[in-house]
Amino acid sequence: MRVLLTGGAGYIGSHTALVLLEQGHDVVVVDDLSNGNRIALDRVEELTGRSVTFVQADLTNTTATRVTLANTNFDAVVHFAGLKAVGESVEQPVRYYRTNLASTLTLLDIMAERQINTLVFSSSATVYGEPQTPLVAETHHTGVGLTNPYGWSKYMNEQIITDAAVARPDMSVVLLRYFNPVGAHPSGRIGEDPAGIPNNLLPFIAQVAVGRRDKLSVFGDDYDTPDGTGVRDYIHVMDLAEGHVAALNYASCGVQTYNLGSGVGTSVLEAVRAFEAVSNRPVPYQISPRRSGDLATVVADPRLAQEKLKWQTTRTFADACRDAWNWQSQNPAGYGETVRVVIGSPAATVERTLDDKAISTR
Template sequence: MAESSTQENVGEDNVASVVVLVTGGCGYVGTHTVVRLLEQNVQVVVVDNVAWTTEGTEDSKPKSLQRVEELTGKAVAFHNIDISNGDALEKIFDSYRFDCVIHLAALKSVGDSCRLPLDYYRNNVAGTVTLLEVMKSHQVKKLVFSSSATVYGEPQYLPINEEHVTGQKVTNPYGRTKYFIEEILRDLCTSDPEWSAICLRYFNPVGAHPSGRIGEDPAGVPCNLMPYVAQVAVGRRPKLAVYGNDYPTPDGTGIRDYIHIMDLAEGHWAATKKILQNGSKGSWLAYNLGLGRGYSVLDVVKCFESVSGRSIAVDFVCRRDGDVASSYSDCSLASSQLDWKASRTLTDMCTDMWRWQSINPNGYQSN
């Protein structure tokens, strides 16, 4: 059994003894977060339900984690299980003594959640409850949760800070699963002062590791703007459908807050350090992670054209139900309490995304 640090405060001298479980660690946010943790000499254990591993055993790591190990020169313990499988999770917790859990595992397509709400509630909400029950039985009561700016619903004011109401006018089941999980965690921390949770409300993660070795590899048609733009630029798709060009914005297209995936990974490390400090006991905290300003769809397209040298064909179509004109964050709370601030620009995001996509035109299946 791996020993945990059991320390009350994390500093440079004792961080190497920290053991962290990362659920969903093979995915886009997960791989970049694992890289950041390994760079800090944290011992990382990943659980993920990855159907395309070679044999489906603990030793058959998916390509994303293999590349993480190549980048860092450090090993990652991997277990191919679903978080809804309580018995399998129990065995993992029996094998390690975790200091905390970073919970990223979730279904995440807004469109799919509207078609398959039961799948989303079963996987995201019920799966999280199973994870929390196993954590409780093993006295692991510190959690960093991958939430979403979708919990804010339609913005009542801009920029959005953490005081903005949540759970009202949330436009899709995916966003509601994130809101429900936040409330479950809030109730848990209120009921038991040994529990502490940090909810990280992401805006729009984009970009890739600067090496071009790991990045976003969506299955099927991309649901998000940047990977779709990248696939058009690399020739995988003929053109970009832009949903609406008649919004009350400078160029008529929707404005969103984009955050470089490496800034997001650093946000997870900042939250992990905070939750392992003794002052975080009995607390439920939420932080926005974004760039703190908005860019329109056409801003992103023009920037990507500039860094890639490719022309992006655009087809304007009708607005989608539930889309809002503008959404961007106020991240001053994360700056003051986590000592975190996004530092990478939209150009950095597009440059790193293009490097990843051009080296790996078909994602992890490219080579």
């Protein structure tokens, strides 16, 4: 197939592009580069020896996107595009709703105009709100107890896409609710490069280990868990990418929904210790008060995806830590912003230029 990846220059999108190319598909990426990086796609091409068709466009502008994609053909869509920081969504709710919903509406319009019927949507376990059980299956209620505009936007998008599929019975839609993506490609050439302060645990731990951050804040150590810290289900980004390709291959008429997770919980302190073991570096942390809305344990029930998509995770959390450290240590400044980080003793600094072409150590 020739697959359109919206937001394909981002973290999960770039890894999915790589897996699609490795499996013989052609890839078209449309991205406005607000959260993605063109360098990631250059490296995907380097790793696979195949080219990616890149189109820079803002999906919230329907007319401009329609014009930009006028001469670009594709057979199916994987929709990653959107803003994704939970905390930022609380501070900028209108921006999140406008971006995340308008991009989906534009995409559905263009798909209908071209009679493109296959869509895989990047949803999130946040649609479950505050789960009533630690092990969360697809049958759990959604849209109840949601605490932030990011989660609401994912829930609303699921409803919009489902309604569009009802109106177009020839559509084949897969909604993928994934839990906590972590890790990087084992080459260390592509990985997670969050703008500003990381919102997720593992990239923050990695930045502490490499010297970009002083310490990690652990929010609460008095939960009903083995060590008192929150337990979450972490899924290696390469497993996640393979899950998207499995969903594309399986898609059939109607709407199907699957969790993508490992089914295994890891606590915050277990994550810290695992990362210290693979990096051989300390990860200083401090215990901070609980955050409102945080739950003790949230783990995916992935059995439906295993049964229907013939997909399951094959990589462990330790693998994710190893690959994340390989990425972070090779790319202490991510894809190219200039930063100064301590990389050894005696203290040394690394500076990387904006175009990712030069690096100096002193």
